[in-house]
Amino acid sequence: MLLSSSRCLVLLLVWTSADAGRILGRIKERVRNLSLQAAGGPLRRVKEGRIHQPLDHFDRLDLGTFPQRFFVNEAYWRRPDGPVFLYIGGEGPISESSVLAGHHVDMAEEHGALLLALEHRFYGDSINPDGLKTENLSGLSSQQALADSAAFHQHISQSFGLSRRNTWIVFGGSYAGALSAWFRGKFPHLVYGAVASSAPVRAKLDFSAYSSVVGSSLANEAVGGSEKCLVAVREAFAAAGSLMGGNASRVAADFGCCQVPKNLDDQIELMQNLADIVMGTVQYNEEGVLMSINELCGVMTNTSGATLEETRPYDRLVKLAQIYRSSSEEACLDISHEKTVAALMDTAVHSGRRAERQWTYQTCTEFGFYQTCEDASCPFSRSVTLSSQTELCLLLFGISQHSLPERVAFTNAYYGGDHPHTHRVLYVNGGVDPWRALSVVEEGEEARTVLIEDAAHCADMAGRRAADRRSLREARQEIEEHVVGWLKMAALEITV
Structure with missing residues (x-):
């Protein structure tokens, strides 16, 4: 699905919700920008x-x-x-x-x-x-x-x-x-x-259910998903994770990364960004962002006319990343965790257009919402853990990871939870x-x-x-x- 400004007005509000990786944040930024074109009158x-x-x-x-x-x-x-x-x-x-x-x-x-x-x-x-x-x-x-x-x-x-x-x-x-x-x-x-x-x-501190619902949506035939699609996504991420352990430079080249991962943090950043492409597709399905679930599953399950190598789920995930980069006009995927942290530590307001630092603070002090992948139902990389995400609270704001459960519990007590x-x-x-x-x-x-x-x-x-x-x-x-x-x-x- 091509980006459609007429569908995107509403989504200016969905800077929304805590998202771990940069790509999902960029997808939401594109939605917000397109909303300016959607206004009538x-x-x-x-x-x-x-x-x-x-x-x-x-x-x-x-x-x-x-x-x-x-x-x-x-x-x-x-x-x-x-x-x-x-x-x-x-x-x-x-x-x-x-x-x-x-x-x-x-x-x-x-x-x-x-x-x-x-x-x-x-x-x-x-x-x-x-x-x-x-x-x-x-x-x-x-x-x-x-x-x-x-x-x-x-x-x-x-x-x-x-x-x-x-x-x-x-x-x-x-x-x-x-x-x-x-x-x-x-x-x-x-x-x-x-x-x-x-x-x-x-x-919710550990929002593992996010990835679980993404998985069930990928298998939902009513929106163009299938069990075959979900299995292909699982196998693709498993293959990428295995290959990362022995040949990170090849994985970086395959997915068009701006850098070769220097450490585990960079590897997690890459795997989170790949997951973001799938997560963003599901979250904004048929709302004019990137592609639909039907189109994503078409890429992940299409083996007609392909070479033997291109029939593998890993190679179809590579294709999915290429489609994302082409639609977003990004020459490469930036996977530097150091750069991510530096951007979050920047306290310049930049004409009021920023949101990442503020929202990260609110996740640390009120909501959690960390989209982890430690649950067996998660179709992505198990490297995206609660610890890997909450460590930013201490690094950026001096907020102890041990204090987060109490902060989240207070929010639910104050408002009533669900x-x-x-x-x-x-x-x-x-x-x-x-x-x-x-x-x-x-x-x-x-x-x-x-x-x-x-x-x-x-x-x-x-x-x-x-x-x-x-x-x-x-x-x-x-x-x-x-x-x-x-x-x-x-x-x-x-x-x-």
Whole structure:
């Protein structure tokens, strides 16, 4: 599948979620950039603003502030009592497209909503020049981000003269999806309902289930996978790992690496990057990034017209890496672990476009989300261990690896894990998406869910499109029915 900007708007939010290797991060960066091209309508509709937020909402003696960016689109708003749709930003910059395109914008046009988008603190342009220094990152947390959203609610209400007649609905995807659910849970008097798409509400230190779901998705015939494909991927990585042990220079040459691995860290970096190509394909299946599962499995299982050597799974994995490099216009795969660490230690803000250092900090202090491959169900290299990933916490921020379980446990105790007490929150997940393993997928007394069996990460958040799968169209209709129901209930409550 060729990259399609019309499909990618929604995925600007999925800087998302913790990913161990560089390639998956680059795939998400390409998605974010393409989203800027996906926005519909004239930009004159959109107003950009700043609100000066406290660096610490919970310490009244700390007078420090930072500028938080937001966007407003009033084009569809039925003044003065129309609803307010707030799009929450996640671990990356937001753009004008956040209030110009997507399913939430389609619904805003139909129901006369004021559209807002709020950038997450310490990401994008919402950061002070010294914000990435380790001593200042203590102000970066989901709790502070929710307090930012509450202060933003007050700011907008005052600026636009809003009242209780203006029903607020909040939207978010991936980490921002979790924030939208938590915002409704912690501030139910401010927002009436929330749509949480692909929301990993349960923090997890060792997220081995990610790779397990990738494996099951590769074998899912409904999306073009097969058991033969999964077996080929397993055999390819096993072969690459075996060859690495005796001839690392050959492996580096086969996969077009920029360097020959100098040590075990470089070898792990290479194996993680190869896994990222497969993981990124699954996570963003049919959403316009790189290729689809069907196309990947076509490469991994195609033996027609090939030479004997080219029928081996290892050589097909080499072909897959070539396809990635060609589509991304990368001359070679950079596998230097030393360079990765140096980039993460860089505290220059670089015009607000960075996200890796900040998100790594949040994984170390709140969420974990480390996509390991020590479980037998993982189809990739066993060298990607929890220890190899969490050692960055100590190296970058002085955070002990031994403290991580307690930090993750606190997050789950604070929010409720995958049983959060969140009335009027709709949890939407795709059956192909590895992140569904940390979301709410079963209906409960308080939880309402939509599971799109053949959809990927945050697929529901893109705008309507003729080429969409039927399941996706039906899911969007179900989401809208929930939103309409909330708006009607809120109106009845106001009149009583």
